[in-house]
Amino acid sequence: MKVAVIGTGYVGLVTGVVLAQLGNDVICVDKDLDKVEKLKNGIPPIYEPGVEEMLRQGLKDGFLTISDSIKEATEASEVIFIAVGTPPAEDGTPDLTAVRAVANEIAKHIMRYTVVVNKSTVPVGSGDMVEKIILSHGVDSSLFDVVSNPEFLREGSAIHDTLHPDRIVIGAKRRDAAVKLVELYATLQSPMIVTDLNSAELIKYGANSFLAMKISFINAISRICELCDANVADVAAGMGSDKRVGNQFLSAGLGWGGSCFPKDVQGMVKVSEDLGYDFGLLKEVIQINEDQTLAFIARLEERLDGFNGKRIALMGLAFKPNTDDIRDAKSLVIIDKVLAGGGEVIAYDPIAEANVREIYPSIDYATGVYELGVNADALVLVTEWNEFRQLDLERLADKMRQRVLFDGRRVYDKAKAERAGFEYHTIGSH
Numbered sequence: 001m002k003v004a005v006i007g008t009g010y011v012g013l014v015t016g017v018v019l020a021q022l023g024n025d026v027i028c029v030d031k032d033l034d035k036v037e038k039l040k041n042g043i044p045p046i047y048e049p050g051v052e053e054m055l056r057q058g059l060k061d062g063f064l065t066i067s068d069s070i071k072e073a074t075e076a077s078e079v080i081f082i083a084v085g086t087p088p089a090e091d092g093t094p095d096l097t098a099v100r101a102v103a104n105e106i107a108k109h110i111m112r113y114t115v116v117v118n119k120s121t122v123p124v125g126s127g128d129m130v131e132k133i134i135l136s137h138g139v140d141s142s143l144f145d146v147v148s149n150p151e152f153l154r155e156g157s158a159i160h161d162t163l164h165p166d167r168i169v170i171g172a173k174r175r176d177a178a179v180k181l182v183e184l185y186a187t188l189q190s191p192m193i194v195t196d197l198n199s200a201e202l203i204k205y206g207a208n209s210f211l212a213m214k215i216s217f218i219n220a221i222s223r224i225c226e227l228c229d230a231n232v233a234d235v236a237a238g239m240g241s242d243k244r245v246g247n248q249f250l251s252a253g254l255g256w257g258g259s260c261f262p263k264d265v266q267g268m269v270k271v272s273e274d275l276g277y278d279f280g281l282l283k284e285v286i287q288i289n290e291d292q293t294l295a296f297i298a299r300l301e302e303r304l305d306g307f308n309g310k311r312i313a314l315m316g317l318a319f320k321p322n323t324d325d326i327r328d329a330k331s332l333v334i335i336d337k338v339l340a341g342g343g344e345v346i347a348y349d350p351i352a353e354a355n356v357r358e359i360y361p362s363i364d365y366a367t368g369v370y371e372l373g374v375n376a377d378a379l380v381l382v383t384e385w386n387e388f389r390q391l392d393l394e395r396l397a398d399k400m401r402q403r404v405l406f407d408g409r410r411v412y413d414k415a416k417a418e419r420a421g422f423e424y425h426t427i428g429s430h
């Protein structure tokens, strides 16, 4: 099939390279000329395992083309995915400026029947909005359909998730349009849920809000565990082995961040409000998440008797392992608080350092994880990269001023850390 993908971020680029690998003729478009230039040379502008190889293969085989022209893409394609960013506006409403801009541009160049697909995460009613934009350019309604096909991939395992999705959601007003996407995805042999536009849009917000709620729920339990000397890992294992609860997304930690959960939960609250429903539960989910991080930082600050003059070493900066994405990462909150309290920060991340450097050029960055310990007053595990799991803790502790370890992701065994000379603190157990 001839396919265009507009926006070459985490979602658009992964969608593009996977569809090209499946033998479709794919044009990936971005308005950022630097990105376009890099992509043409086989260099992905984001870090995502496996993408570089697939990008190069797609370019080499000729199934993948990179362009900065929506005109070229529209003229060449039967299906056009809109995969641009929908960041939160000041009031939490998703900002649809980029979606509208792309819809306007597509509309100018539709010449034959085209299926326009919203892959970006957009509030209920956005499919109708895109349809109205295209109609406003005088395009006949028989020449196009708008379909909602929300994306559920996870950064860090995006290629795998795109090739093996738990389900594919397709929302459309007309059956023929839905069938076009069913055909495009048929080869993946994944369950498909075909529904109307509004329901498809709501599935995405509902799923992300529910997952964030699960994390906030176990984080609230972790606070209770700290108060009553219970162990949140055991509580989570006991709860999660009930199939109705399920054991995923029940790991207590510093809270959820990243480019999706914060904006989508906030978006769901706003969308509900606009429709006349006060989603109080989700407001509490957000509050618990913020409190979880701040309570952890407060414990660290109290233990060190204030941050003033203290050197805090951060292990990991990305919002989660296997990505360079730092949007709403907990590391940023910790850096802010330490610096505001008069402390110093040294940080190490295998991939995300360059992105954090753009925000904090003057904190220290270690070239390797063992350098973190030198003269540090506390070591804080922020992102649970695999390479941090089996470290030689004695070597890490060796040159520290104070051997204090705050494990924000419950990775280390307390007894082992203590044997290495650490005073060990974590979330949800003593």
Ligand SMILES: NC(=O)c1ccc[n+]([C@@H]2O[C@H](COP(=O)([O-])OP(=O)(O)OC[C@H]3O[C@@H](n4cnc5c(N)ncnc54)[C@H](O)[C@@H]3O)[C@@H](O)[C@H]2O)c1
Pocket (backbone or CB within 6 Å): 006, 007, 008, 009, 010, 011, 012, 029, 030, 031, 032, 035, 083, 084, 085, 086, 098, 101, 102, 119, 120, 121, 122, 151, 152, 153, 154, 155, 259, 260
């Ligand atoms: N990142 C994720 O894990 C993830 C998962 C599921 C859904 N989503 C959703 O998918 C959408 C995209 O997310 P992302 O993380 O890939 O965003 P991103 O910011 O990484 O990428 C968006 C890309 O769109 C490009 N762009 C913006 N306006 C454009 C225009 N007018 N024409 C052409 N290109 C344009 C930008 O230059 C950028 O490269 C968002 O709605 C997001 O909520 C993201």
